[in-house]
Amino acid sequence: MSNKVTFDYSKASQFISGHEVELMKKLTLDAKEVLVSKTGAGNDFLGWIDLPVDYDKEEFSRIKKAAAKIQSDSEVLLVIGIGGSYLGARAAIEFLRHSFYNSVDKSVRKTPEIYFVGNSLSSTYIKHLIEVIGDRDFSINMISKSGTTTEPAIAFRVFKEMMENKYGKKEAAGRIYATTDKARGSLKNLATEEGYESFVVPDDVGGRFSVLTAVGLLPIAVSGADIDRLMEGAASGRKRAMEASFEDNDALKYAALRNILLRKGKTIEVLANYEPGVHYVSEWWKQLYGESEGKDQKGIFPASVDLTADLHSMGQFIQDGARTLFETVIDIETSREEIILGTEAVDLDGLNYLAGKTVDFVNKSAMNGTILAHTDGNVPNLIIHVPEVNEFNLGELLYFFEFACGVSGYLLGVNPFDQPGVESYKKNMFALLGKPGYEAQREELLKRL
Numbered sequence: 001m002s003n004k005v006t007f008d009y010s011k012a013s014q015f016i017s018g019h020e021v022e023l024m025k026k027l028t029l030d031a032k033e034v035l036v037s038k039t040g041a042g043n044d045f046l047g048w049i050d051l052p053v054d055y056d057k058e059e060f061s062r063i064k065k066a067a068a069k070i071q072s073d074s075e076v077l078l079v080i081g082i083g084g085s086y087l088g089a090r091a092a093i094e095f096l097r098h099s100f101y102n103s104v105d106k107s108v109r110k111t112p113e114i115y116f117v118g119n120s121l122s123s124t125y126i127k128h129l130i131e132v133i134g135d136r137d138f139s140i141n142m143i144s145k146s147g148t149t150t151e152p153a154i155a156f157r158v159f160k161e162m163m164e165n166k167y168g169k170k171e172a173a174g175r176i177y178a179t180t181d182k183a184r185g186s187l188k189n190l191a192t193e194e195g196y197e198s199f200v201v202p203d204d205v206g207g208r209f210s211v212l213t214a215v216g217l218l219p220i221a222v223s224g225a226d227i228d229r230l231m232e233g234a235a236s237g238r239k240r241a242m243e244a245s246f247e248d249n250d251a252l253k254y255a256a257l258r259n260i261l262l263r264k265g266k267t268i269e270v271l272a273n274y275e276p277g278v279h280y281v282s283e284w285w286k287q288l289y290g291e292s293e294g295k296d297q298k299g300i301f302p303a304s305v306d307l308t309a310d311l312h313s314m315g316q317f318i319q320d321g322a323r324t325l326f327e328t329v330i331d332i333e334t335s336r337e338e339i340i341l342g343t344e345a346v347d348l349d350g351l352n353y354l355a356g357k358t359v360d361f362v363n364k365s366a367m368n369g370t371i372l373a374h375t376d377g378n379v380p381n382l383i384i385h386v387p388e389v390n391e392f393n394l395g396e397l398l399y400f401f402e403f404a405c406g407v408s409g410y411l412l413g414v415n416p417f418d419q420p421g422v423e424s425y426k427k428n429m430f431a432l433l434g435k436p437g438y439e440a441q442r443e444e445l446l447k448r449l
C-alpha cells in the first residue's frame with residue numbers, strides 16, 4: 001500500500017493492451033506540454049496550475065483570521081454559491097469532517113454549523129434554512145466569481161435582508177464575507193459599497209478550478225479542517241504531475257486511459273465511491289470534467305454512483321445495460337473508524353460467520369467483488385487509491401483530477417477552460433423573467449411555451 005494517492009489500471013488490462021497505452025503516451029505528453037507551456041486554447045485560465053506553490057500568502061492568513069472570527073461569533077455559517085463557487089468547499093468539508101457535521105453535538109464538532117444555499121432556486125429550501133438558523137448568530141460567505149449569477153444573488157438578497165434586520169446594517173456588514181473578482185461585478189461593487197471583507201477569485205482561475213483559492217479555503221477553514229495541509233497535498237500532487245515521467249505520472253495515465261476508452265466507445269465514465277463522505281467529491285468532479293470536456297458535440301459524460309447503496313438501484317445497469325460505460329473507483333484504503341462485528345448466541349441473522357471482522361472488511365469485500373463483477377460484465381474499471389482521509393491526501397486528489405482534466409481536454413481536442421454552453425438556459429430564463437434587454441427573445445419563447 002502506497003502512502004500517496006495513486007492511479008491503478010491493472011483491472012482494465014483485458015480491455016487495453018500495452019501498445020495502446022504506448023501510442024497514447026506520445027499524445028498525452030504532447031497535451032501536457034501544451035498545458036504547462038500555456039500555449040493551448042483557454043491559456044488565460046491556467047492560474048490553478050501553480051496555485052499550490054504560488055498563492056497570495058497575505059490573503060491566506062486573512063482567510064484564517066476570518067475563519068477564526070466566524071468560529072468565535074457565529075453558530076451558523078451560510079455559504080452562498082453555485083457550481084465551482086460551491087462544490088469544492090462542500091466536497092472538502094464532507095470528505096474531511098464528521099459524517100453528521102451539522103447535527104453532531106457541538107462538543108464534538110467545535111465549529112459552526114455550515115449550510116450551503118444559492119445552489120438552487122427553491123423557495124422551500126430557503127424558507128426551511130431560515131427556520132434552521134432561527135435566532136442564532138450567523139455569518140455569510142457569499143461566493144461568486146462573476147458576481148452576477150442568479151441563484152446565489154437571489155439567496156444573498158434574502159439572507160442579507162434577514163441579517164440586516166437582525167443586526168442592523170453596520171454589524172451585518174461585519175458578518176458578510178464576499179469572495180469574488182478583484183475589481184468587477186455587482187458583488188464586488190456591493191462589497192466595496194457596504195464594506196464587506198473581500199477575498200479574490202483570481203482572473204486566471206475558472207470557477208471549477210477554484211477550490212484552492214478563497215472560494216474553497218474560507219468555508220473549509222471555518223469547518224476546522226487544516227488548509228495548510230490541504231495546500232501541501234496539492235503541492236505534492238503538482239510536483240508529481242509536472243515532473244514525473246509518463247510511467248510514474250498518475251494524472252497523465254488517467255488522462256490517457258480515459259481517452260483510450262472513449263475511442264473504444266466508452267462515452268460514460270461512472271465515478272464510484274464506497275464512502276458517503278466522498279459523495280460531493282464526485283459532484284465536484286462532475287462539474288470539473290463535464291464543463292471542461294462536454295463541448296463541440298464531444299466528451300465523456302461524467303456520472304457518479306454512491307456504493308454500495310447504488311448497487312441496489314444502478315447496479316443492474318452497470319452490470320448488464322448498454323456497454324457504453326467505464327468505471328473509476330475511488331478506494332479509501334483505510335477507514336477512519338473501525339467497528340468489529342460481535343457474535344450472537346443464536347445466529348438468527350446468519351451473520352456469525354463475520355463475527356470478529358470489521359464492517360470495513362465487509363465494505364472492501366463488496367468493493368473488490370464489484371470491481372471483478374463489473375469487469376466481467378465488460379465495464380473497464382480504473383481505480384484511484386487514497387491511503388486515508390486527511391487534508392494532504394485530499395489536496396493530492398483534487399490536484400490529480402484538475403491536472404488530468406486539463407491534459408484530457410487537450411487530448412480530446414477541445415478548449416477545457418471555457419463553458420459557452422451554460423449561457424443558453426440563462427438567456428431563456430432572463431427572457432422569461434422579463435429582464436430588460438431580452439424583450440424580443442421573450443416574445444419568441446412565450447409563443448413556444
Ligand SMILES: O=P(O)(O)OC[C@H]1O[C@](O)(CO)[C@@H](O)[C@@H]1O
Nearest residue numbers: 083084085144145146149207422
Ligand atoms: O462563481 P460564479 O460566477 O457565480 O459562477 C458559478 C458557476 O456558474 C458557471 O459559470 C456556469 O454558469 C460555472 O462555470 C461556475 O462555476
